[in-house]
Amino acid sequence: MKPQADMTGPGPEPAATSAGNAWPLVIGLALWFVWFCATYGGLAVACAVAPPSPALGPMTWLNALLLVLAAACTCAFGLAAWVSARASRRVPAGAAGAGPRFIARSASALYATAALSTALVALPAVLLAPCV
């Protein structure tokens, strides 16, 4: 029996843009988690292997390293947020572009969340000694 239903024409095609892919929704914060674990784990290992003198307070090579890494990650996430926001503006208007536009705008917000989270979590390294 041939089906009675359904045979009349395709639905709206997703716009041919990288924003049509859903991976950007998870990559930013997944990398943020990797950074977070690397920072916490790296600090623990550094404090076990070569702890800086507590007398130096936060002015240590370890704090500097953590802050540089955090700054680099913040910039990278911020850049990704900007690129995603631009991509969302390039998606054609209308129903056909709604999906990719949703992905791109959401990804932009999530990359921005990753950037903000990186900057804020790393902030105590400006003030606190690393291994005390």
Place this chain on the structure above:
Amino acid sequence: MTEPTATAPPRDPAALHAEFEAVWGNPKGWRALSVVNHTSVAKRFMATGVVFFLIAGLLGMLLRAQLAQPGQGFMGAAAYNQVFTMHGTMMMFLFAVPIQQGLAAYLLPKMLGARDLAFPRLGAFSYWCYLFGGIIFTSSLLMGLAPDAGWFMYTPLSSNTYSPGMGADFWLLGITFIEISTMAAAIDIVVSILRARAAGMGLHQMPIFAWSMLITSLMVIVGFPPLILGSILLELERAAGWAFFDPTRGGDPLLWQHLFWLFGHPEVYIIFLPAAGVVSTLVPVFARRALVGYRWVVVSMIGTGFISFGLWVHHMFAVGIPALSQAFFAMASMLVAIPTGIQLFAWIATLWAGRPVWSVPMLWVCGFLVIFVAGGLTGVMLAFVPFNWQVHDTHFVVAHFHYVLIGGMLFPLIGGIYYWLPHFSGRMPSELLAKTGFWLTFIGFNGTFLVMHWTGLLGMPRRVYTYDAGLGWDLPNLVSSVFSFVMAFGIATLLLDLALHWRYGRKAALNPWHADTLEWASGTPPLSYNFASLPRISTRHPLWDTPDLPATIAAGQHALPQAAHGRRETLGVDPVSGRVREVIHLPGNSWWPLVAGGMLALLCLALLLKLYLPAVAVALAAVVVLLRWSWENGAHPRAAAAEAHDLPQGLKLHSRTFDGPGLWGMGLTMLADAALYASLLFGWLYLWTVAPGGQPPVDSPLGTWPLAAVTALFGAGLWTLQRAVRRLRAGIDSGLQTHLWWAAALGAAGCAGLLWLLAHAELQPTLRAHDAVLNFTLLFLLLHGALASVLAALQALRVHRGHVSLAAPYEPGVVAMVWQFCAIATALAWALMALLPMAFAGPP
């Protein structure tokens, strides 16, 4: 390829119903145990969850009765320890997560426009594991053998020395068994959301509840494995004497805390996010407008899901971690409040901008808003390290997490149950009983736990079975206890309402709340097949935008409007765009899930009773059962007809493609496996770098080359299998069986290499944590290598029988994922456990 649209001529709904019921209807009598239909299985999940909730609630009442007055002799210390351990464990593992998974399993296919979940048999298996595991675990209470080390089972308290007897074993084995159920359900839910939706329903149009369950289930898949690993390691330490958490042998009790809280903190959000999804579903319906900030709510839930994995150490602020590390986690703990706050503002804005109708479900939503905000604020307080130290292990913390969990989960859940009650039963609840139940619960809850904040601030520690008079704790404890009984009366009232409404509730209309989501088009109560035809969806509010949808669905005017072929079918779509890719043929009723669940229950019991030889026999039998179950998949005649000429033009059954839900199911299983393995590697590195005395010797007992050889063998097997898949994709199936046999042989050779290593590496897992981790890793790799080899051999047999071929090329690609994991895991073990110590380790 064309897509389904609403153009077919209508058919007689009664005839259509009879046609579908013949294929989808449930058998009666004892054969009902073989049912796999998601509606039936989900109802069982929810009913079982309610039973465990009542048992755990009664235990909570016993605790409050004991603490009502100082020096109370109602319970001794030993009984009290068992009761609070069981109360917490049952609420978390046997109620909060399973009942929400049950609700999701019930609703999601209906909301998404599908006829069932992607893996109905896996859903049934998940239920049986939950039921059997729950019964085994709860039975410990009746036998006086219940665990008594707290729901987090900290070592060394839970070690053999301080917890002799079977109590801790009940927890470790029982909870691991139940976690199998949770993981299986989570995988089923993720694949169903991504792959089994209505045609055209893009991610941006999914119901918000589906988003919440997608994120929650992914969190389960990544978040539960650390605890599963920890439980296995602790049970190995207790049963076989292997050293993992014993500092005298190079282990570290803090490793358990890390593994537990790596699971434990995301668990809070695993419990909260589905409830938030319920609230985001209910608020727009009763506000009579679309959710304000749909995209922001989705972004918030994704953000919450990820950030919640970066908070686990805030449960460990008192263990002596450097201030800077604590500050990282304190900042992350404060950060997670932001996405939660965004959701809160979205709900308030929706109510503000809408025309709210106040009804019973909204009472519970409002109760949730009040209580959860208070719990969230005390959560932010606890993120401050100095305050955390002050109230650590006091009743303040108990009050906080009850505000978060009861406010954040129970209230929305009950609101949701009232909202979907007409869907479950076709009847409406009693307004009077429902409102009485709400107010008693709300007042009782706040009287119990608001006061408990004061008790905690006055310094009363948690987990003490009694206290002396005159410490200032008498009155607040008495107030808490009295109000806890008020809350119990509230719960009893709503249970009475639920029980009575089945008989006396007035009949519900098809869509009594004028909701926008598709589940209300599947009947009240729903049909066994949900939809007689599958509509194309291009809006977030299908029933608001197309009010006649239920009628056109029932008249078969949409896709796949026939069941005379005898197959259970639903559409398989692209995960992002919702474009139709294939027709998923779903398996029918089967005894395999029950038998497999029963075998695992027997295994659990054998391990509990320390009958290790029978346990090995049962484990092997369970593997045989599972493989036999898998044999009926794909293109097996019992799974689907050899040819299907009645599909919409351009569409194939999924087993005739290179795509399909099994591919996604295996991918997610490997993701969970990877999370477990990553936790193991974390444990290895943690013991090496941080634990006192944990440094490995420079010369690894594994040697340099044996693991390299095993890696090469597994890598060669993977290459062979992938070559077979590539050739299939190119339309060549000659030599397919030979390739698969070669892969199986290479895997067997790799396993032989691992066995040789286990025999010759002279590891002493009972003496050194380092050796225990190596031994466990080798066994883990051996298990996976053996599984990969057996699956490849099984595929070769299926080629021989004609179940896998150019016409049905789907399965080898699924098996290749196991091989990928196996090869990568072995390579990582070689790099980290054989090579890295040569560069960095010190003398033994």
